[in-house]
Amino acid sequence: LARGYLNREDETAKRFVADPFVVGERMYRTGDLVKWVNGGIEYIGRIDQQVKVRGYRIELSEIEVQLAQLSEVQDAAVTAVKDKGGNTAIAAYVTPESADIEALKSALKETLPDYMIPAFWVTLSELPVTANGKVDRKALPEPDIEAGSGEYKAPTTDMEELLAGIWQDVLGM
CATH class of the missing domain: 3.30.300.30 (ANL, C-terminal domain)
Known part of the structure; x- marks a missing residue:
């Protein structure tokens, strides 16, 4: 991912923590909450907002x-x-x-x-x-x-009509 934040040691210290698996290396703290399930990782959500x-x-x-x-x-x-x-x-x-x-x-x-x-x-x-x-x-x-x-508002200009037509084609309407 990265080695840290350039010229921001405080942010680097907050977001990069010691890697418990490899001595001397760091890991990025993502804010994701996961758990091990049957040998795999299951995403639960975020620990922040x-x-x-x-x-x-x-x-x-x-x-x-x-x-x-x-x-x-x-x-x-x-x-x-x-x-x-x-x-x-x-x-x-x-x-x-x-x-x-x-x-x-x-x-x-x-x-x-x-x-x-x-x-x-x-x-x-x-x-x-x-x-x-x-x-x-x-x-x-x-x-x-x-x-x-919100309420539906019909296209009012030629450009809006063209774009609405394109979206109808894309969505198969």
Whole structure:
């Protein structure tokens, strides 16, 4: 993979650990959680909050940080959910319930790329927390997947008509 991060010894020390199988070598800590099953490796998931959305690896905490910096937001949590097509999408949970979602989206677009803007939004009076005071992600309500799917908008220009026709051919419609 690599020997480390160029001129970033702190990152290298965090991500590259001593190889227990080969003395003096290092291994890359990926963040993947796996287990041995019948002599093979079974992927269980991630031990961090990194997800892959539309081909991009995203740390959900980066979106939470940007949301928390907005004056209209008291608290925020971000999770990965499955959309109607079974694809991974981002859901944002914000307080207060009176938050203007369109204003929040617009503000995030100034600091985050399009693929990091949450597709689903839930406003809550308060975020559920564990006994330790951390956000209880398991207690967050499921977002309304139907509401986030949007309405069909027919092609309006010649170029849109051409592209829609190409996609129909590709999808066999």
